[in-house]
Amino acid sequence: MVVVSFPDSLLLHAVGDISGVEAVLWDLVAGPATDERIEVVIAPYLGAAQALDAVADLPACRLVQLQSAGYDGVFDVVPERIGVANAAGVYDAPTAELALGLTLASLRGIPDAVRSGDSARWVPLGQRTSLADQRVLIVGYGSVGTAIARRFNAFDVSLTAVASRARAGDDLVDTVHGIDELPSLLPDHDVVVVIVPLNDSTHQLVDEAFLAAMPEGALLVNVARGPVADTDALVRHAGRLRIALDVTDPEPLPDGHPLWSAPDVLITPHAGGNTTALLPRMAELLREQLTTVAAGDAPRHLVRPIVKT
Structure with a gap:
């Protein structure tokens, strides 16, 4: 089983159950993770670069999945050993x-x-x-x-x-x-x-x-x-x-x-992606990505590769 953290319950429920995936909730802004088994971290929709420095303390983490197409500032806080995928296509x-x-x-x-x-x-x-x-x-x-x-x-x-x-x-x-x-x-x-x-x-x-x-x-x-x-x-x-x-x-x-x-x-106040199309399209992307990871394959949309150990 691949342990995946979701930043909120709304997104977790929209994605639903995926074979080979154990989903846990972790609000990165609220505090450090309590589950060191987490291998994949789904970043929050807003403020990812400010919150993701916490993944450095997860020894098993190998992938950060962003909810944004942009990834400016993310490489500065996510260790190089951890791959990063963006949400290309959703927006x-x-x-x-x-x-x-x-x-x-x-x-x-x-x-x-x-x-x-x-x-x-x-x-x-x-x-x-x-x-x-x-x-x-x-x-x-x-x-x-x-x-x-x-x-x-x-x-x-x-x-x-x-x-x-x-x-x-x-x-x-x-x-x-x-x-x-x-x-x-x-x-x-x-x-x-x-x-x-x-x-x-x-x-x-x-x-x-x-x-x-x-x-x-x-x-x-x-x-x-x-x-x-x-x-x-x-x-x-x-x-x-x-x-x-x-x-x-x-x-x-x-x-x-x-x-x-x-x-x-x-x-307009940075409203480009925040529409009714966001949640269903994000959930579809995450289902595809997590199904691929659970099968042992590399996910799509990697902007930084996963370091194999």
């Missing part, structure tokens, strides 16, 4: 939905309409920008980026994709450009959606030069991580550009921060 649809929703809301002036409605006033929006015929650049063409492209494709846009390295295209784009091509691509696009992982090479990728290269009136949508963008640069370019953010740096964004009142800025 594709919800994040893609929000990226599209932020884009449509910003282009069509929905925040202005809501503000007018709050004061019970009919204020015409005037002519707004249609998503149709816009040139859309997706920066970060992994599984979430592809899901975003698939949804945007239904809106009669032209699509360009960028990844860490150039490669062949797919059914949505003729080619995938390398990130080194960004300076020449940015001036020719009306909507730029950022969905890169946060690492040393993407920290403040969206900086002064990035934003200055975007044409006036273009829209930046960040559904990646807050530190991917330089917040001070965002404030400086707000108004010249439209900006829609699901993530900020710092996060939570403090009350009264200049970004809240900057012109043409729409902010």
Whole structure:
């Protein structure tokens, strides 16, 4: 039997019984584990990097399964002897939905309409920008980026994709450009959606030069991580550009921060993945992963391999 710790009973019950798996509850935030037999730790949904240092005290632990696609900060606290798997695929649809929703809301002036409605006033929006015929650049063409492209494709846009390295295209784009091509691509696009992982090479990728290269009136949508963008640069370019953010740096964004009142800025409070689709899709992933581990095989989505002893 493989002993697996779950961070809460809701997730444990959603996953259900799995042959070859003994499930135990361990709230990593509440205190140290009381069961030294734990071999697989399922991280909490929020604050994984802050809680996972406790796994270092588990002698039998060989795998941490994250409930997030991102894993920034996790390697700093989880010992190298322990493998790490992320939740790739779980957030594709919800994040893609929000990226599209932020884009449509910003282009069509929905925040202005809501503000007018709050004061019970009919204020015409005037002519707004249609998503149709816009040139859309997706920066970060992994599984979430592809899901975003698939949804945007239904809106009669032209699509360009960028990844860490150039490669062949797919059914949505003729080619995938390398990130080194960004300076020449940015001036020719009306909507730029950022969905890169946060690492040393993407920290403040969206900086002064990035934003200055975007044409006036273009829209930046960040559904990646807050530190991917330089917040001070965002404030400086707000108004010249439209900006829609699901993530900020710092996060939570403090009350009264200049970004809240900057012109043409729409902010959602890191809500991309938290939908009704989350629990059933997470439970399905965990059932697949734990069934594989119980059979003695390597799980999918390893971002750091399991060290064999």
